[in-house]
Amino acid sequence: MEFLKQFFKSSNFPNFWKDYQALFKSEKKSGNYVVFDCETTGLNPKKDRILSIGAVPIKDQRIKIKESLEIYVEQTYFDPKSASIHGITQENDLLKQTEQEAVKSFLNLIKNHTLVGHHVNFDVAMINQALKRMNLPKLKNKTLDTNELYLKKRGIPLEQRYSLDELCEAFHIPKKDRHTATGDAFLTAQIMLKLYQE
Numbered sequence: 349m350e351f352l353k354q355f356f357k358s359s360n361f362p363n364f365w366k367d368y369q370a371l372f373k374s375e376k377k378s379g380n381y382v383v384f385d386c387e388t389t390g391l392n393p394k395k396d397r398i399l400s401i402g403a404v405p406i407k408d409q410r411i412k413i414k415e416s417l418e419i420y421v422e423q424t425y426f427d428p429k430s431a432s433i434h435g436i437t438q439e440n441d442l443l444k445q446t447e448q449e450a451v452k453s454f455l456n457l458i459k460n461h462t463l464v465g466h467h468v469n470f471d472v473a474m475i476n477q478a479l480k481r482m483n484l485p486k487l488k489n490k491t492l493d494t495n496e497l498y499l500k501k502r503g504i505p506l507e508q509r510y511s512l513d514e515l516c517e518a519f520h521i522p523k524k525d526r527h528t529a530t531g532d533a534f535l536t537a538q539i540m541l542k543l544y545q546e
Contacts, residue, residue: 371460381406383464385532393473402529418530
């Protein structure tokens with residue numbers, strides 16, 4: 349009975365989700381990465397909302413700036429306290445997409461590539477909550493966390509947490525466009541490549 353419920357439920361999924369799911373049925377692995385970051389109204393995935401998504405593909409150990417994605421999301425919920433960090437306010441005139449349009453654009457970029465982020469589980473949780481509001485399943489991509497990668501490379505206990513600022517300083521990476529989704533994704537991509545070059 350549960351199988352039939354899942355079957356009929358999945359048959360009602362929109363085409364963009366079916367196309368995304370189909371990419372994971374092949375045994376061929378992507379081998380590529382998409383580094384991403386979300387700016388949000390806060391740090392609670394169940395309550396807070398995505399304000400912007402930035403994503404930067406990495407192919408053959410090269411950051412593909414021209415293929416990057418920067419999306420601002422229409423705000424249905426807003427916490428003015430967070431605006432002092434990311435600078436996104438309700439009054440700005442940025443071109444914005446609905447949450448569903450933003451997630452669709454994001455899925456179209458990430459395909460079945462490995463998702464990379466700094467403390468990536470938070471960003472994945474934010475996307476998954478958006479998918480839940482759309483009555484869709486969770487992301488299927490593998491993930492890689494630059495904080496964990498740094499700890500493993502340095503032989504540091506895995507419970508240690510370093511900020512993006514601290515890792516930028518460790519690798520002498522200028523902190524340009526910090527606290528914008530695309531800027532943070534680009535910084536994280538640079539950190540990832542530095543770690544792989546060690």
